[in-house]
Structure formats: C-alpha cells, structure tokens
Amino acid sequence: MSTTDTDTATGSDPTGKAAEDKAATSADERDLGAAGAQLSTAPAEEISVPSMGPIGWVRWFWRQLTSMRVALLLLFLLSLGAIPGSLVPQTGIDPVKVENFKQRHETLAPIYEKLGLFHVYSSVWFSAIYILLFVSLIGCIVPRTWQFIGQLRSRPPGAPRRLTRLPAYTTWRTEAEPERVLETAQRIMKRRRFRTHTVGGAVASEKGYLREAGNLLFHIALIVMLVAFAVGQLYRAEGGKLIVEGDGFANNLTQYDDFKSGTLFDKNDLAPFGFQLDRFTATYERSGPQKRTPRTFRADVTYWEGADGKEHKTSIKVNEPLEIAGSKVYLLGHGYAPIVTVRDGQGKVAFRGAVASLPIDAVNLTENVVIKVPDYRDKNNKKDQIGFQGQFVPTLDLNTGTMFSQFPALDNPALILTAYHGSLGVDAGIPQNVYQLDTSRMKQFKESDGSAFAKALKVGDTMKLPNGAGTLKFEGIKTWATFQISHRPGNDYALVGAVAALIGLAASLFIQRRRVWVRAVTGDDGVTVVEMAGLGRSESAKLPEELADLAVALQSEAPPAPEPEPNPDIDTALPADPAEGARA
Amino acid sequence: MNLAAETNESLAHFSNVLIYSAMAVYTLAFLAHIAEWVFGSRSAVGRTAAAITAASAPAASKVTVRVAQGGGTAVLERPKIVTRSAAGTRDVPDGPGAAGGTEQGDLYGRIAVGLTVLAFLMHFAAVLTRALSVQRAPWGNMYEFSTTFAMVAVGVYLTLLVLKKNVRWIGLPLVTTVLLDLGLAVSVLYTASDQLVPALHSYWLWIHVSCAIISGACLYLGAVATLLYLFRDRHEEKLAKGEQPGRFASVLERLPAAGSLDKFAYRINATIFPLWTFTIIAGAIWAEAAWGRYWGWDPKEVWSFITWVAYATYLHARATAGWKGRKAAYLALIAFGCYLFNYYGVNIFISGKHSYADV
Ligand code: HEM
Numbered sequence: 001m002s003t004t005d006t007d008t009a010t011g012s013d014p015t016g017k018a019a020e021d022k023a024a025t026s027a028d029e030r031d032l033g034a035a036g037a038q039l040s041t042a043p044a045e046e047i048s049v050p051s052m053g054p055i056g057w058v059r060w061f062w063r064q065l066t067s068m069r070v071a072l073l074l075l076f077l078l079s080l081g082a083i084p085g086s087l088v089p090q091t092g093i094d095p096v097k098v099e100n101f102k103q104r105h106e107t108l109a110p111i112y113e114k115l116g117l118f119h120v121y122s123s124v125w126f127s128a129i130y131i132l133l134f135v136s137l138i139g140c141i142v143p144r145t146w147q148f149i150g151q152l153r154s155r156p157p158g159a160p161r162r163l164t165r166l167p168a169y170t171t172w173r174t175e176a177e178p179e180r181v182l183e184t185a186q187r188i189m190k191r192r193r194f195r196t197h198t199v200g201g202a203v204a205s206e207k208g209y210l211r212e213a214g215n216l217l218f219h220i221a222l223i224v225m226l227v228a229f230a231v232g233q234l235y236r237a238e239g240g241k242l243i244v245e246g247d248g249f250a251n252n253l254t255q256y257d258d259f260k261s262g263t264l265f266d267k268n269d270l271a272p273f274g275f276q277l278d279r280f281t282a283t284y285e286r287s288g289p290q291k292r293t294p295r296t297f298r299a300d301v302t303y304w305e306g307a308d309g310k311e312h313k314t315s316i317k318v319n320e321p322l323e324i325a326g327s328k329v330y331l332l333g334h335g336y337a338p339i340v341t342v343r344d345g346q347g348k349v350a351f352r353g354a355v356a357s358l359p360i361d362a363v364n365l366t367e368n369v370v371i372k373v374p375d376y377r378d379k380n381n382k383k384d385q386i387g388f389q390g391q392f393v394p395t396l397d398l399n400t401g402t403m404f405s406q407f408p409a410l411d412n413p414a415l416i417l418t419a420y421h422g423s424l425g426v427d428a429g430i431p432q433n434v435y436q437l438d439t440s441r442m443k444q445f446k447e448s449d450g451s452a453f454a455k456a457l458k459v460g461d462t463m464k465l466p467n468g469a470g471t472l473k474f475e476g477i478k479t480w481a482t483f484q485i486s487h488r489p490g491n492d493y494a495l496v497g498a499v500a501a502l503i504g505l506a507a508s509l510f511i512q513r514r515r516v517w518v519r520a521v522t523g524d525d526g527v528t529v530v531e532m533a534g535l536g537r538s539e540s541a542k543l544p545e546e547l548a549d550l551a552v553a554l555q556s557e558a559p560p561a562p563e564p565e566p567n568p569d570i571d572t573a574l575p576a577d578p579a580e581g582a583r584a
Numbered sequence: 585m586n587l588a589a590e591t592n593e594s595l596a597h598f599s600n601v602l603i604y605s606a607m608a609v610y611t612l613a614f615l616a617h618i619a620e621w622v623f624g625s626r627s628a629v630g631r632t633a634a635a636i637t638a639a640s641a642p643a644a645s646k647v648t649v650r651v652a653q654g655g656g657t658a659v660l661e662r663p664k665i666v667t668r669s670a671a672g673t674r675d676v677p678d679g680p681g682a683a684g685g686t687e688q689g690d691l692y693g694r695i696a697v698g699l700t701v702l703a704f705l706m707h708f709a710a711v712l713t714r715a716l717s718v719q720r721a722p723w724g725n726m727y728e729f730s731t732t733f734a735m736v737a738v739g740v741y742l743t744l745l746v747l748k749k750n751v752r753w754i755g756l757p758l759v760t761t762v763l764l765d766l767g768l769a770v771s772v773l774y775t776a777s778d779q780l781v782p783a784l785h786s787y788w789l790w791i792h793v794s795c796a797i798i799s800g801a802c803l804y805l806g807a808v809a810t811l812l813y814l815f816r817d818r819h820e821e822k823l824a825k826g827e828q829p830g831r832f833a834s835v836l837e838r839l840p841a842a843g844s845l846d847k848f849a850y851r852i853n854a855t856i857f858p859l860w861t862f863t864i865i866a867g868a869i870w871a872e873a874a875w876g877r878y879w880g881w882d883p884k885e886v887w888s889f890i891t892w893v894a895y896a897t898y899l900h901a902r903a904t905a906g907w908k909g910r911k912a913a914y915l916a917l918i919a920f921g922c923y924l925f926n927y928y929g930v931n932i933f934i935s936g937k938h939s940y941a942d943v
Pocket residue numbers: 040041042043065066067068071075133134136137138140141215219222508509893895896899900903
C-alpha cells in the first residue's frame with residue numbers, strides 16, 4: 001500500500017486489512033475536509049443494496065455497470081475472452097485450417113461451433129463483453145466530463161484546518177505581514193501556472209488539470225477507435241485478383257476472382273480505376289540456411305484512375321501497396337504461367353495462351369497445371385474436347401529422383417503433362433474451377449504399349465499426342481501475381497483515435513494533479529507563522545520538492561525570522577498535536 | 585562467395601564470440617553478487633521489525649529537500665519539508681541493500697556492478713556486430729530478439745544506477761535471468777545470420793520492434809520488482825503481526841521496503857504503458873501496409889492486445905480502492921506473463937503471420 005489517493009473512494013474488500021485502511025482513510029478525510037475531494041473524477045465505489053422498486057433496480061444496475069469495479073472485471077474478461085481465438089483456428093483468418101480441425105476433432109468441433117470458438121471475435125459472448133465495456137465507458141465518461149467541467153469552473157478548495165496532516169508540509173516564522181505573505185504567495189503561484197485564490201486566510205492553489213483532461217481524452221479516443229473499427233468492418237470491401245504479366249484489371253465486381261464485403265457495402269461504391277501488370281520480379285536467397293527464402297518481390301504496373309484517366313507507372317512491393325481512388329492494392333503472391341500453343345488433329349490452333357497455375361508447394365513453387373481445350377477437332381474432323389493435366393516445375397533436377405521443383409526460380413523449368421479427351425463438362429452450366437480437370441467423362445491418351453501417355457517438355461519442345469490427335473508446344477513462361485484490392489473506410493479515424501489515445505494516456509500518466517495551500521497568521525508573539533502544505537493525487541517524490549521550491553521562492557519576500565526560545569524546531573521534536581505545533 | 589559475404593560471415597562469427605564472452609563475464613558478476621548477498625547476511629539487521637513496531641504510533645518521517653538556489657548571493661535557510669505517508673500504510677525504511685552495510689559485501693557488490701558494465705559493453709558490441717553482419721536491424725528472429733532484449737534490460741538497469749536510483753537490489757535476479765536468456769538464445773534459439781524475408785523490410789520494423797524490445801525489457805524489471813514486493817510485503821505483514829519471519833528473512837530484510845518496491849514497479853509499468861500502446865499502434869500501421877488490414881486478430885496481435893488490456897486492468901486496479909497492493913501486483917504479474925507468452929509461446933506453439941520469426 002503505497003499510494004495516497006485521497007479521493008473519496010472506499011474499499012469493498014471485506015478483509016480486516018482493507019477495513020483498517022478504510023478507517024484510517026476516513027479519519028484522514030475528516031481532517032482534510034473538502035480539501036482532498038474532487039482531486040479526480042474517478043467514480044466512488046458503491047456496494048449498497050438497491051432501494052426497492054424497478055427504478056431503484058435499474059439505477060442500481062446502471063451504477064454497477066458504470067463503476068470502476070465492473071470496468072475492471074470487464075477489462076479482465078476481455079483479455080481472457082480474447083485467448084481462445086489465438087488457440088483455436090479462426091474462420092476469418094484461415095478457413096482451411098478450421099475445416100482440418102473439424103475433421104480431426106469430430107466430437108469437439110460441434111461444441112466449439114456452438115460456443116462460437118471458430119469466430120471468437122464476432123461471437124455473441126465476446127461482443128457482449130466489449131459492448132458492455134463500452135456502454136460502461138460511455139456511462140463513465142459523460143458524468144466524469146460534467147464533473148470535470150464543474151471542477152474547472154469552481155475554485156480550488158480552501159485550506160484544511162490542519163495542514164500538518166498533509167503529505168508534504170513546511171513552516172517557518174517571518175517578520176513579514178501575513179497579508180503581504182499571502183499576496184506574494186498568490187503571485188508566485190500564478191507565475192507557476194497554478195489556479196489560485198485566497199480563501200479563509202489562506203491561499204489555495206491547484207495545478208495539473210491536464211491529467212484529468214488527458215484521461216478523458218484517452219477514454220473518448222477508445223470509443224473513436226472502436227467506432228472506426230466497426231465502420232471499417234461494415235463498409236469494407238476486398239477482393240483478390242490473379243493477373244498474368246501483360247494482363248490488366250478494371251475495378252468492377254465481375255473482374256474479381258473472389259470478393260468479400262461488409263454488410264453495409266454497396267457494390268456501386270466501387271471506385272473506377274484499373275491497372276496492368278507489366279512485369280513481376282522475384283529473387284531468392286541462393287545459399288545458406290535460409291536458401292529459397294524470397295528476397296524481393298516487385299510488381300511493375302501501369303495504372304489509371306477514372307474511366308479513361310491518364311496512365312502512370314509505378315511498382316508495388318510487399319510493404320508498399322498502391323493507393324488509388326480510396327482503395328489500396330496489395331501484392332500478395334506470385335507464380336508461373338507456362339505459355340502453350342495447342343493444335344488440333346487438323347493442325348489448326350485450338351488454344352494459345354499463358355496458363356496460370358497454382359503452386360502445390362509454396363516454397364519451391366511446383367505447380368499444378370490444367371489446360372482445357374473445348375474447341376477441338378480430331379484427326380477425322382470430329383468435334384471433341386481435350387484437357388491436359390500435370391505439373392510445372394521451375395527447377396527440375398532429375399538427380400534428386402523426384403519430379404518436384406528444387407528451387408523457386410526458373411533455373412531449369414520443365415512442363416510435365418498427360419492428356420485426356422472426352423467431355424470437359426464445361427457446357428453443363430455448372431460453374432467450373434479452372435484449376436481442376438474433371439476427368440470423370442474423359443479418357444486418358446495411351447502410348448502404343450498401353451501405358452498412360454505423359455511427357456516432360458523444356459521451353460521450345462513440342463509434344464505430339466498419340467495417333468495424330470494434335471500437338472502442344474511449350475512456348476515460354478510468364479509470371480503471374482495475385483493482388484488484394486481493399487477498400488476500408490475509417491482507417492483515418494482509427495489512426496486519429498490511436499494518436500489521441502496515446503496523447504491522452506501520456507498526459508494522464510505523467511501529469512500530477514496537486515494542490516498547495518499557504519497560510520500565514522500572526523502568532524502570539526506578533527511574529528507571522530507561515531505554513532505551506534501540498535497534496536497530490538498519488539504520493540509523489542516530486543511533491544515535497546516542488547513545495548520546497550515554492551517555499552524558497554516565498555522566503556525571498558518573507559525571510560525566516562530567528563526562532564524564539566525554546567526551540568520548537570520540527571526537526572527535533574514532533575508536536576503531539578500538529579495543529580498546535582504549527583502555531584508554536 | 586564474394587568478399588562482402590565473407591566479411592559478413594566473420595562479423596557474425598565475431599558477434600557469437602562476443603556473446604559467449606559476455607556470458608562468461610555475466611557469470612563472474614553473478615558470483616560476485618552471490619558473494620555480496622552472502623557477506624551481507626552476516627550483518628544482523630532488525631530494522632524492519634523495529635520500524636514496524638514503532639510505526640504503530642503515527643510517525644512522520646522527515647525529509648530535508650535540497651533546493652537549487654540561483655545566484656547564490658543570499659544564503660537562504662533550506663526549508664525543511666515534513667513528509668507523511670498515507671494513513672494505513674506502513675512506514676518502513678528501505679533495507680540496507682544486498683551488502684547489508686558490511687564492507688566486504690559492498691566491495692563484492694561494486695565488483696559485481698563493474699563486471700556487469702563490462703559484460704554489457706561486450707553484449708552491446710555483440711548485438712552491434714550482428715547487425716553489421718546482416719546490414720539491418722538485428723531483430724529478425726528469436727535469437728536476435730532474445731539477445732537484444734537482455735541487453736536492453738541490463739542497459740536500463742545500468743542507466744538507473746547512473747541516475748543514482750536505488751536499484752542495486754535488482755542486480756542478482758537480473759544477471760541470473762540474463763544468463764538464462766542468453767543460454768537459451770545460444771543453445772535453442774540460435775539462427776545463423778541472414779537477410780529478412782520481404783515482409784520484414786520496412787522502417788516500421790525499426791520502430792515497432794525496437795519499441796517492443798524496450799517495453800518488454802522495462803516491464804521485465806517492473807515484474808521482478810513486483811515479485812519481490814509480494815515477498816517483502818508478506819514479510820512485513822508477518823512482522824507487523826508479530827509472527828516469526830520466514831526462512832528468507834535475512835534476504836528480504838535487505839530489500840527496499842514493500843512500499844518502495846511497489847512504487848518502483850508502478851512507475852516503470854505506468855511509464856512504459858504508453859510506449860507499449862505505441863508499439864501496438866506502430867504494428868497496426870505496419871500490418872496495414874504489409875497485409876492490407878491494420879488489425880486481423882492474428883495470434884501475435886491477439887496476445888499483444890491481451891497484454892495491453894492486462895496492463896490497462898492493472899492501472900485501473902491501482903485507481904480503484906480495494907484493489908491496490910497485492911491484488912494489483914498479481915495483475916501486474918499476469919500481465920507480464922502475457923507479454924512473455926506473446927514472445928515465447930506464440931512464436932513456438934502457434935503459427936500465424938508473424939511466425940517467420942524463426943525459432
Ligand atoms: C475500454 C476499456 C478501458 C481501457 C482500456 C481503460 C484504460 C485505462 C487506463 C490505461 C487508465 C490509466 C490511466 C491513469 O492511471 O490515469 C485508466 C484510468 C481510468 N479509467 Fe479507464 N479504461 C477503460 C474503461 C473504463 C471504464 C468503463 C471506466 C468507468 C467505469 C473507466 C474509468 C477510468 C477512470 C476513472 C480512470 C482514472 C483513474 C484515476 O483517476 O487515476 N475506464 N483507464
């Protein structure tokens with residue numbers, strides 16, 4: 001127990017020790033009178049049982065909710081409630097992991113589901129905690145603000161009867177007149193930016209109101225941040241887009257590969273802009289223990305704003321998104337797209353283009369390749385469809401005995417494919433995944449010996465399908481990159497709130513609110529007795545120093561007089577009754 | 585391998601050698617501290633008991649405050665300021681320190697501090713050469729984070745000593761844990777020096793991570809003080825009730841008074857809380873630039889948030905009657921536990937976006 005808070009709060013702790021403290025505190029308060037009151041705007045703790053009637057109960061409930069004790073409890077619950085979200089996979093972060101978890105824990109998963117443990121931060125109970133906390137916060141801020149304004153309007157309370165009871169105290173005798181001493185004291189206080197006035201034969205001064213202002217600012221800023229976060233969630237819109245080098249993107253719904261938005265987002269809000277991926281560059285660590293770790297990712301793009309705005313060139317990097325028309329374009333990932341030309345049985349080009357393929361190995365970028373060719377005629381000019389499936393390997397090393405890539409860069413690229421013919425199923429009207437080949441109604445091409453047909457190609461190689469069914473030429477390789485385009489209003493407010501919270505917090509924690517009283521009265525022997533005392537929100541080493549400082553300043557106008565006999569120096573003996581001692 | 589790479593390799597090697605050397609010197613400092621405590625135990629101190637019994641009558645301690653006087657022409661009598669503790673608090677003087685007022689103990693204490701300074705210099709050089717070897721901030725993985733963390737903790741302790749604060753009592757626990765931390769770093773967490781993945785290339789790395797390290801190191805000192813407060817407070821309470829003091833009475837006797845420890849811990853925690861707040865804000869700004877959202881409930885973010893709320897709870901508790909003292913102290917320890925878990929637990933047990941900070 002070290003702090004000397006002298007606000008009127010009383011403990012709710014039933015243990016003997018707290019009761020003792022309480023008794024001592026209230027004894028102290030009687031001495032201090034109003035002097036220590038309203039040194040903060042922290043609400044008093046109440047544990048009284050409500051008076052009867054529904055209104056009584058509502059008021060009681062409201063007081064409980066807005067009490068510091070409940071705020072404490074809710075804060076504690078908030079941190080406790082946040083824990084499961086870091087231990088259980090979350091749908092909002094990694095839905096695949098959630099699915100895996102559900103498959104692995106068949107009994108546990110439904111229970112977790114019921115408890116909202118897969119989406120903790122939007123679950124009912126977590127929301128309840130923070131909503132209650134913020135209701136409590138508002139219910140706390142409003143009265144505290146009024147109270148604080150009241151304190152600013154009124155004047156510092158008058159000196160308590162016994163100044164010796166205060167945490168820092170000093171006294172001396174002087175030949176100067178009491179009026180002059182008080183006048184000087186008031187002038188000194190004013191110069192040091194105390195609010196000061198003379199009441200009841202003593203100067204009362206107070207300083208450090210910014211502490212309370214800072215505290216209120218901090219709590220208000222918390223609300224601003226919460227609202228900004230909520231707005232950001234409700235109006236957010238974000239989507240992903242995979243773009244192959246040379247291709248472009250225009251910001252409308254149809255162009256996104258996937259799109260998510262908050263409940264209040266309207267798709268007409270999408271700002272008109274677009275960009276084209278000119279080139280993508282990636283480099284990787286070539287040696288050492290972090291071999292294969294990416295070192296640079298850079299997408300060079302050309303972008304435009306508005307329907308037909310001017311074009312600009314820039315590059316997007318991992319930490320440097322492109323800011324455009326209130327949205328941001330982030331670089332997320334990348335991969336390779338082998339360029340192929342497919343000729344049909346008639347020797348006509350049936351397909352030509354870069355086939356963006358998805359990595360199945362995130363480190364070395366072995367990719368799964370699917371090529372669908374719906375417009376195809378066979379050797380006999382009969383309509384058919386063909387599909388290719390296989391792997392693209394940026395760095396093939398046959399010495400390793402595997403067909404998997406050994407390095408993410410294009411050191412020794414190879415395309416390994418097999419082929420099918422039959423129905424691709426693309427006409428069935430069901431939307432199809434372009435990255436998967438449904439071979440249920442297709443037949444794999446066979447070698448003459450009956451084994452499955454498959455070939456490995458280098459850039460420039462051509463693969464001939466059996467029986468003159470056509471060819472596939474591996475022409476080259478392009479790189480693709482995925483971008484996330486996100487629109488999140490409220491970010492600026494969140495930042496303003498955060499900065500305000502920080503400033504308020506610093507003011508609240510580093511500024512001391514304190515009161516100083518100076519009393520000067522003519523003693524029995526006609527000499528003036530000066531008494532000074534200081535009181536702070538909490539016990540501080542700086543308070544006595546400041547008091548000493550002020551005393552020295554005051555002594556320049558009210559120099560200490562020689563002590564009379566017998567010496568009542570407070571250094572040698574403490575008077576039994578401090579009030580008398582002060583007047584000795 | 586080119587010339588630059590070779591220089592870097594030898595710098596990294598040099599850094600490792602320096603870390604091992606620093607550990608050796610910390611070990612000597614540790615032994616000197618032990619000697620200090622052992623010699624100090626020979627002085628029979630019963631000051632706390634005496635003070636507590638005396639304190640049953642309301643006593644006020646007197647403090648003469650030095651005041652700088654400008655000009656120096658008029659010699660003013662210094663005002664004597666009487667300070668008075670709060671009602672209901674124990675008025676117990678601080679213990680005499682580890683040396684217990686013995687000359688030999690004090691000598692070993694001084695040697696320990698001197699050795700700590702030497703070890704700190706090596707430690708600092710080690711972190712610096714590591715940074716030079718990778719040509720970036722040396723905070724890319726847990727090994728680097730741990731070594732810097734310990735270095736900052738010792739740096740803060742030495743700074744407080746230079747500022748003439750009464751902190752020598754923290755020397756032994758600090759040096760002990762620094763040794764443990766470095767031991768863990770070189771044995772389990774070691775990662776050869778290398779570049780960062782692109783996501784870590786940002787000046788926010790400097791800001792965010794350096795603030796996180798400084799916050800953590802200071803909060804650690806606060807947590808040590810809180811723990812010692814709990815022991816010392818129990819000790820004082822026993823004495824006040826006239827019970828037999830426990831086995832470690834001789835050690836506890838030499839620590840600062842419970843009130844002083846509590847105040848020290850509070851000051852550190854309250855001073856660092858805004859910095860920790862800023863750390864999280866800086867992290868959010870960085871996350872916004874790197875991942876497109878400033879807050880996404882990633883495990884690391886969640887635990888930073890939990891730590892922040894826990895410290896906010898602690899500060900609230902101190903402002904609420906009935907929750908000061910021991911209860912608030914438990915909250916402070918829980919809060920620091922959250923910080924530690926965020927650092928070790930999340931990196932090791934939970935995978936998230938932050939998990940490129942390799943073990
Ligand atoms: C959203 C959650 C909240 C957080 C993160 C929070 C945080 C803080 C922090 C860090 C302080 C310490 C600053 C200081 O010591 O001056 C503080 C002080 C304070 N808080 Fe909160 N608070 C929250 C909610 C509340 C609520 C709901 C109430 C009212 C019931 C409240 C009332 C107070 C008061 C009165 C103080 C000042 C105590 C004093 O004067 O020392 N806070 N708060």
